Amino acid sequence: MFSKVNRENTHAIKWEKYKHQSLFPMWVADMDLASPEPIQNALVERMNHPVYGYAHPWASLNESVVNWCAKQYNWSIDPEWIVWMPGVVPSFNLACEVYGKKGRVIVQTPNYPPMLQAAKLQGCESVELPVTWQNAQWQWDWQTLETELSHPDCHLFLLCNPMNPHGAVLSAEDIHKLAQLCQQYEVVLCSDEIHCDLILDGTLHVPVSSIKAIKDQSVTLMAASKTFNVAGFGCSFAIIPNASMRRAWQARANGIMPDPNFAGMLAAEVAFTECHDWHKALLTHLKNNQKRVADVINNLEGLSFKPQAATFLAWIESTDLKTPLAPHFIKAGVMPSEGVFFGNPLNVRLNFGTDVESLDHGLAMISSYWQQKA
The missing domain is CATH 3.40.640.10 (Type I PLP-dependent aspartate aminotransferase-like (Major domain))
Known part of the structure; x- marks a missing residue:
């Protein structure tokens, strides 16, 4: 139900803004998941x-x-x-x-x-x-x-x-x-x-x-x-x-x-x-995605993620008060939402509202970079 969707040629801001920098987009708060079929059909x-x-x-x-x-x-x-x-x-x-x-x-x-x-x-x-x-x-x-x-x-x-x-x-x-x-x-x-x-x-x-x-x-x-x-x-x-x-x-x-x-x-x-059944399935999918993010991020030195009750967004904190995270995520090839625009320049927001394959790809890029950086 929540498989990978190709958003090329859809003028999607999330994918267009940084494509020339070869950055994998995990920033703006829309999901890379297909809307429910009843909505598609009605439209x-x-x-x-x-x-x-x-x-x-x-x-x-x-x-x-x-x-x-x-x-x-x-x-x-x-x-x-x-x-x-x-x-x-x-x-x-x-x-x-x-x-x-x-x-x-x-x-x-x-x-x-x-x-x-x-x-x-x-x-x-x-x-x-x-x-x-x-x-x-x-x-x-x-x-x-x-x-x-x-x-x-x-x-x-x-x-x-x-x-x-x-x-x-x-x-x-x-x-x-x-x-x-x-x-x-x-x-x-x-x-x-x-x-x-x-x-x-x-x-x-x-x-x-x-x-x-x-x-x-x-x-x-x-x-x-x-x-x-x-x-x-x-x-x-x-x-x-x-x-x-x-x-x-x-x-x-x-x-x-x-x-x-x-x-x-x-x-x-x-x-x-x-779309009630789709909604219930989505919540299960996102909960599983949230766990995947926590399992990776909380095993990387200097990073902390405290999973919360809602949303498909992860607020990832820098445990080193002198190290802003955004430049490192970008060096890893992943574009997060930069914390400076949220009132905290140290942290980043990561969008996990996507399919498992894409999420794991982004997390692997972050993990690989962090292990090499260490």
Whole structure:
């Protein structure tokens, strides 16, 4: 089911950007795995119709999201809460503009570059909340967080959960604690949960807007794009329970934010209604891949990988505080995502969302180089 796919001549950024440097790509966060057959078939059928005009979200599309949230998270949502968007990145940028009030926006670090950049791009001040390894888990300092939330000019917290690049999932207890603090200090909580359907070990994911304490001052961002490998279609959705917040969001988006691609909406509906078995098989495949990465990386001197609950991304740490890893991975012939763009120049992020043959090829290149380097 998850065999090797040749992506040549598909204009794939992941494979095109570094091909002239002969670097094996294990960087940008899309998978080298074929999307589920039901999605492929639905897209082929639709593309056989020769008119590709405008399309607005339709009732069964919204219903597919409602049913998915009920099944996956035991979360009952109203279809009216759903706002379809052309992507999660424009969505949290919009959140900064609508709810940030040109003030302070909290964002955890390390984090993936678009989220780190969003507050400043929208004229706000970015306030970094360090996430560190404590008590056998990735976590922030709660006192530091409360101090920042209590600042009179703080209006928004951009959360990434599951975390990118760590892959950690906040516990239900921590999500409820965060929700209560945001409610107490009247800070809007906007949560990027694009990887929430890629939890590999059964850990419970709690969408922020499902929590009563924060429901009316929250935005939950989701998509089928990462899980079902359809990111190129530019389609996501925001779940905004509060009608006033939703109107403000839609009013600011009007005229500047395009509607999602109709193919992306079609792919999302099929993903959420017809691809449950594929989804389960994917999680098993990725869990096995994650173990392969850990088995290799943790046997190489100076490298450390702490497998987490979610995503197809591995945050690989340098245990030598003077040795950035990216130049060495590149010398090995592998292109990772460089840690400097995530807020930590020592580490790298490695994408293991691929077939076993390709993964083993990349890991063998890293291992061979490291053994020779030693």
